[in-house]
Amino acid sequence: xxxxxxxxxxxxxxxxxxxxxxxxxxxxxxxxxxxxxxxxxxxxxxxxxxxxxxxxxxxxxxxxxxxxxxxxxxxxxxxxxxxxxxxxxxxxxxxxxxxxxxxxxxxxxxxxxxxxxxxxxxxxxxxxxxxxxxxxxxxxxxxxxxxxxxxxxxxxxxxxxxxxxxxxxxxxxxxxxxxxxxxxxxxxxxxxxxxxxxxxxxxxxxxxxxxxxxxxxxxxxxxxxxxxxxxxxxxxxxxxxxxxxxxxxxxxxxxxxxxxxxxxxxxxxxxxxxxxxxxxxxxxxxxxxxxxxxxxxxxxxxxxxxxxxxxxxxxxxx
Amino acid sequence: xxxxxxxxxxxxxxxxxxxxxxxxxxxxxxxxxxxxxxxxxxxxxxxxxxxxxxxxxxxxxxxxxxxxxxxxxxxxxxxxxxxxxxxxxxxxxxxxxxxxxxxxxxxxxxxxxxxxxxxxxxxxxxxxxxxxxxxxxxxxxxxxxxxxxxxxxxxxxxxxxxxxxxxxxxxxxxxxxxxxxxxxxxxxxxxxxxxxxxxxxxxxxxxxxxxxxxxxxxxxxxxxxxxxxxxxxxxxxxxxxxxxxxxxxxxxxxxxxxxxxxxxxxxxxxxxxxxxxxxxxxxxxxxxxxxxxxxxxxxxxxxxxxxxxxxxxxxxxxxxxxxxxxxxxxxxxxxxxxxxxxxxxxxxxxxxxxxxxxxxxxxxxxxxxxxxxxxxxxxxxxxxxxxxxxxxxxxxxxxxxxxxxxxxxxxxxxxxxxxxxxxxxxxxxxxxxxxxxxxx
Numbered sequence: 001x002x003x004x005x006x007x008x009x010x011x012x013x014x015x016x017x018x019x020x021x022x023x024x025x026x027x028x029x030x031x032x033x034x035x036x037x038x039x040x041x042x043x044x045x046x047x048x049x050x051x052x053x054x055x056x057x058x059x060x061x062x063x064x065x066x067x068x069x070x071x072x073x074x075x076x077x078x079x080x081x082x083x084x085x086x087x088x089x090x091x092x093x094x095x096x097x098x099x100x101x102x103x104x105x106x107x108x109x110x111x112x113x114x115x116x117x118x119x120x121x122x123x124x125x126x127x128x129x130x131x132x133x134x135x136x137x138x139x140x141x142x143x144x145x146x147x148x149x150x151x152x153x154x155x156x157x158x159x160x161x162x163x164x165x166x167x168x169x170x171x172x173x174x175x176x177x178x179x180x181x182x183x184x185x186x187x188x189x190x191x192x193x194x195x196x197x198x199x200x201x202x203x204x205x206x207x208x209x210x211x212x213x214x215x216x217x218x219x220x221x222x223x224x225x226x227x228x229x230x231x232x233x234x235x236x237x238x239x240x241x242x243x244x245x246x247x248x249x250x251x252x253x254x255x256x257x258x259x260x261x262x263x264x265x266x267x268x269x270x271x272x273x274x275x276x277x278x279x280x281x282x283x284x285x286x287x288x289x290x291x292x293x294x295x296x297x298x299x300x301x302x303x304x305x306x307x308x309x310x311x312x313x314x315x316x317x318x
Numbered sequence: 319x320x321x322x323x324x325x326x327x328x329x330x331x332x333x334x335x336x337x338x339x340x341x342x343x344x345x346x347x348x349x350x351x352x353x354x355x356x357x358x359x360x361x362x363x364x365x366x367x368x369x370x371x372x373x374x375x376x377x378x379x380x381x382x383x384x385x386x387x388x389x390x391x392x393x394x395x396x397x398x399x400x401x402x403x404x405x406x407x408x409x410x411x412x413x414x415x416x417x418x419x420x421x422x423x424x425x426x427x428x429x430x431x432x433x434x435x436x437x438x439x440x441x442x443x444x445x446x447x448x449x450x451x452x453x454x455x456x457x458x459x460x461x462x463x464x465x466x467x468x469x470x471x472x473x474x475x476x477x478x479x480x481x482x483x484x485x486x487x488x489x490x491x492x493x494x495x496x497x498x499x500x501x502x503x504x505x506x507x508x509x510x511x512x513x514x515x516x517x518x519x520x521x522x523x524x525x526x527x528x529x530x531x532x533x534x535x536x537x538x539x540x541x542x543x544x545x546x547x548x549x550x551x552x553x554x555x556x557x558x559x560x561x562x563x564x565x566x567x568x569x570x571x572x573x574x575x576x577x578x579x580x581x582x583x584x585x586x587x588x589x590x591x592x593x594x595x596x597x598x599x600x601x602x603x604x605x606x607x608x609x610x611x612x613x614x615x616x617x618x619x620x621x622x623x624x625x626x627x628x629x630x631x632x633x634x635x636x637x638x639x640x641x642x643x644x645x646x647x648x649x650x651x652x653x654x655x656x657x658x659x660x661x662x663x664x665x666x667x668x669x670x671x672x673x674x675x676x677x678x679x680x681x682x683x684x685x686x687x688x689x690x691x692x693x694x695x696x697x698x699x700x701x702x703x704x705x706x707x708x709x710x711x712x713x714x715x716x717x718x719x720x721x722x723x724x725x726x727x728x729x730x731x732x733x734x735x736x737x738x739x740x741x742x743x744x745x746x747x748x749x750x751x752x753x754x755x756x757x758x
Binding site: 063065066077080147148165168169170172176256257258260262276277279 | 405408409412413416433434522523524573574575576577578579580583586587590592593717720721724725726730733734737739748751752755756
């Protein structure tokens with residue numbers, strides 16, 4: 001060591017330190033190095049496919065054959081496509097109705113489960129079952145429940161003498177829409193309920209005690225203690241819930257394949273049908289890309305909903 | 319070319335005995351002799367992989383596996399079989415064609431070879447060999463095999479017939495001792511069947527097989543067409559309108575719920591005794607025969623060819639299953655040998671019999687296969703290759719026809735009118751726009 005030190009100090013010109021050397025040891029760059037694997041992962045598996053999807057939407061690519069750039073032709077075509085707009089309407093209806101009901105039922109369930117019930121742990125586990133069952137399996141169960149000839153619901157009602165013929169669950173336009181929305185709600189409620197329950201458990205009981213002493217009613221306690229403290233988790237849960245619902249595919253594909261006459265065709269299913277089944281990759285990509293603004297809007301709304309409460313960042317509330 | 323050693327013969331013998339169908343020295347002699355006489359000598363060390371559509375009748379697949387085994391025994395070429403749902407074969411084949419890697423052979427649907435004709439091995443010699451030996455190909459098979467070109471790019475192995483399935487007693491009670499042979503009679507039949515509480519129905523949901531089969535039949539029966547000979551869209555016509563109005567009248571006499579039916583709905587409704595006539599492959603009948611509790615349905619049902627409409631000739635639409643070999647295969651000779659071997663009488667007859675009528679041959683000589691006469695109820699399926707039209711109707715059988723079928727353009731047009739969502743003119747307008755896009 002000493003030799004090396006002597007030798008180097010003996011030189012008249014100090015050793016050149018390359019840019020690479022600096023980068024390797026610079027503390028400011030260190031964090032960038034540590035982030036590199038994560039960034040590479042995100043670029044490779046998220047940004048690249050997303051970018052590729054957007055690029056494909058500007059081409060006339062077919063399955064197994066790369067296309068040429070055709071500008072916004074796919075979008076112009078979709079603009080005048082009644083089936084596309086029907087799928088937008090269906091998707092919005094599906095998302096808004098299902099998410100709203102999932103929230104209402106989920107919150108109600110969460111409040112119930114937060115009470116001191118007998119067999120509390122078992123009840124909480126049971127509530128999760130619809131969420132645990134693989135979507136395709138539950139969709140197949142619903143497929144039988146909604147069957148036009150063998151529906152258990154129709155059968156029961158017929159034997160009770162309440163209806164004379166089977167209910168056409170999936171063959172009638174509005175029946176089909178409500179049927180798939182119901183199936184989605186059934187599947188999505190546990191996620192909302194259990195997550196909100198987790199939020200409820202973080203609310204300090206002393207707040208409720210103080211409110212009770214002040215003579216607050218049940219409603220007042222919910223409105224002025226539970227609800228405000230639950231808002232951040234509601235924002236997160238609803239963002240996820242809306243995203244999951246908006247991009248739902250399996251349930252629809254198993255139950256109706258978008259039928260009858262595209263009455264339950266969502267943007268996701270239409271995109272798959274056009275891109276993969278019919279081979280029009282470019283057009284399918286355009287439909288997928290058209291989903292992005294809606295999803296961004298959903299994320300931004302909840303993002304600003306979260307940001308509104310400054311106390312979350314450790315400041316006092318306005 | 320691999321010759322037999324004592325060891326391979328012993329091994330082959332046990333495998334054949336296990337397979338149950340191939341034992342016997344005579345057969346082994348035949349396969350061996352075939353391999354030596356055939357014009358295609360597999361490359362040294364050749365191995366093949368084939369991706370096929372997933373079977374609907376188990377015994378058909380068993381016979382297919384046995385057939386591949388016997389090919390291996392005859393030639394020493396090992397064959398690996400992969401199966402995909404029949405809608406998924408095409409995307410995989412397209413990707414393989416594009417990337418130049420994947421299975422050597424694909425056995426898929428309709429237009430498969432015409433999506434990438436330049437990537438399909440020229441199999442004209444195989445087609446000519448088989449055509450000459452077995453009484454010639456039916457005309458639609460030639461269209462699927464060659465398209466508009468002069469070379470065969472696929473071997474049209476078989477059709478899967480989609481015909482009318484009906485209950486005998488209920489039909490008789492409704493006054494029909496014979497299934498209707500014209501569209502007018504069919505409408506009267508549907509009305510009579512509904513009136514006596516034994517309705518039928520055909521799928522109007524996104525049912526790739528059954529749904530497309532009946533709406534294309536209906537469109538063509540009234541003289542409607544998607545495109546003309548030069549692929550120009552001509553869907554917008556009075557004939558199409560007539561077809562739609564007829565379908566609506568028919569639909570009003572269906573059992574409720576057909577707008578939601580996918581391919582399997584009518585099978586279970588027919589087997590459940592809820593539906594008394596529908597369109598399907600032979601799989602309902604086979605399932606009824608195989609289930610002890612459904613024997614009575616098997617006895618009380620039969621199959622009928624599609625009624626003929628005002629155009630005056632059959633306008634049926636059956637599923638074609640063409641087999642292609644890819645140009646990238648390292649073993650073109652082995653691929654061709656396999657294609658020829660599959661359709662040789664000693665192999666194909668057994669396979670056809672095992673498929674119980676699900677598959678129909680495209681080579682005229684196989685009309686005499688006993689499967690078509692042993693059970694009279696399978697006889698109508700014998701003629702489907704001669705009665706079918708091709709995907710695309712008057713137009714080409716290529717990618718555009720495949721896209722239009724896969725995107726359910728015609729099916730949705732019919733469903734929209736039948737369910738009352740659109741009138742005939744409105745539905746035609748929507749379909750016309752979509753078709754112009756596909757055929758641009």
